[in-house]
Amino acid sequence: MVFGRIVADKIIEEIPNAEKPETEPVMGAVRSMHNKIETILQRDDGEKFFSIKTDLTVTMQEKFGIFRDNDTMKEGLHEIGQLKERFSKSCFNNKEPTYNHALIQFLELEAMLKIAEVVAMGAIERRESRGSHKRNDYPDRDDENFLKHTIINMKDGKLVLNYKPVKLGMFKPKERVY
Amino acid sequence: MKFKIFRFKEGMEKPIYDKFEFEPPTGMTVLGALFYLQQNFDDSIAFHYSCRGAVCGTCAMLINKVPRLACRTQLEPLIQGELKIPLSPYSAIEETVAWDPEEEILIEPLPHLPVKKDLIVDMDKFFDYYLEVEPVLQPADPEPALERLMDPDAVKELELYTNCILCASCFGSCPVDGAKPDYLGPAALAKLYRFYIDPREGNNESRLFLADKPSGWWDCEFHGNCRRVCPKDVPPLIGIAKAREKLNIIKNRKDGK
Numbered sequence: 001m002v003f004g005r006i007v008a009d010k011i012i013e014e015i016p017n018a019e020k021p022e023t024e025p026v027m028g029a030v031r032s033m034h035n036k037i038e039t040i041l042q043r044d045d046g047e048k049f050f051s052i053k054t055d056l057t058v059t060m061q062e063k064f065g066i067f068r069d070n071d072t073m074k075e076g077l078h079e080i081g082q083l084k085e086r087f088s089k090s091c092f093n094n095k096e097p098t099y100n101h102a103l104i105q106f107l108e109l110e111a112m113l114k115i116a117e118v119v120a121m122g123a124i125e126r127r128e129s130r131g132s133h134k135r136n137d138y139p140d141r142d143d144e145n146f147l148k149h150t151i152i153n154m155k156d157g158k159l160v161l162n163y164k165p166v167k168l169g170m171f172k173p174k175e176r177v178y
Numbered sequence: 179m180k181f182k183i184f185r186f187k188e189g190m191e192k193p194i195y196d197k198f199e200f201e202p203p204t205g206m207t208v209l210g211a212l213f214y215l216q217q218n219f220d221d222s223i224a225f226h227y228s229c230r231g232a233v234c235g236t237c238a239m240l241i242n243k244v245p246r247l248a249c250r251t252q253l254e255p256l257i258q259g260e261l262k263i264p265l266s267p268y269s270a271i272e273e274t275v276a277w278d279p280e281e282e283i284l285i286e287p288l289p290h291l292p293v294k295k296d297l298i299v300d301m302d303k304f305f306d307y308y309l310e311v312e313p314v315l316q317p318a319d320p321e322p323a324l325e326r327l328m329d330p331d332a333v334k335e336l337e338l339y340t341n342c343i344l345c346a347s348c349f350g351s352c353p354v355d356g357a358k359p360d361y362l363g364p365a366a367l368a369k370l371y372r373f374y375i376d377p378r379e380g381n382n383e384s385r386l387f388l389a390d391k392p393s394g395w396w397d398c399e400f401h402g403n404c405r406r407v408c409p410k411d412v413p414p415l416i417g418i419a420k421a422r423e424k425l426n427i428i429k430n431r432k433d434g435k
Contacts, residue, residue, distance in 0.1 A: 048217075048221075050217040050218075050221075092221050093220075093221050093222065094221045094222040096187070096222055098187075098188075098294075098295060099224040099294065099295045099296075099298055100222075100224075101216060101221070101223070101224060101225075102216070102221035102222070
């Protein structure tokens, strides 16, 4: 946020005859965020979101920790769905316009729930053990099928899973054995 | 455990103190307690934090009348009186509110900086003073092909000062900063001294003259609070004393003494 702005200002300053950038897209984004915050602050009754954050922590730790398998992860994904549902009806007390930590944490949790789902999808589909991620149901590393990056995109409000090949550098990948 | 927290926001005539009570688990820090209070009692408590691990310097506040990092201060030794730091007195650490150190943890904003809300202070002045000492390396020689090598011994002294995380605990603990708002303060002067002794620096001597004024090197009264509260053991007062000594030598040389 800080450096992006400095860099952008510098680019505009140093490019000869640079056209004045279009501000409307940015202002539009600011307005829609502002409206979103207004709506959040108006919510009065419902579960306080802090407990959802605690529950998300437990789910991610217990269901997507170092040792995992298909069944527990499926349970975990289901739990994330329930947490999203609870989150959509949750609220907090702080209505103050400045230094509103509760609001920041609320927005953070919204993003964390999305990322949790992304992590869950990628982990369930990766039917192998790699690095420190140990799948009890697939104990071995599987370069043939999974030497690739998991890419998850948001399409029409839904998460879509894809893969991208790994760019191999100077070293051939090999299993770490201890 | 009981907590007494400084509360203030724009429009209030003077601050109030809110009281809370809960039993913290072993190992909980003041920052942890603030999160707990926010989540379980009052989600409007405002404070700044970032790394939670004494690296970033964001969560400095006045805890039991000593400027410290909230993330680095554990509740248990604090309430047991094990973390007392004797300080040279100034107004902010005198009694501002009734407080029983054996029963309560008292949390207030860092002194000498304007309070924006609750435990959040406006750091602009602190960073203005920091900018005033030009805190970037200004080497004389052209950029070397590889890197600028340094004698390990020189690095040892340098590191004492480069460890600073700009938390402003020293600034909030300095009786001079309380009395003379123009005084650059321990952190900025320690930073300036750090560039003065940097063997890669091109303007070493002229660096010293940047703060050759009452509100620079010369206002320090050697209370030593800065060093006592520093979470990274930076010794600003030693840098200040050495800088003064050096300036005197340079000035005497110029006078032909």
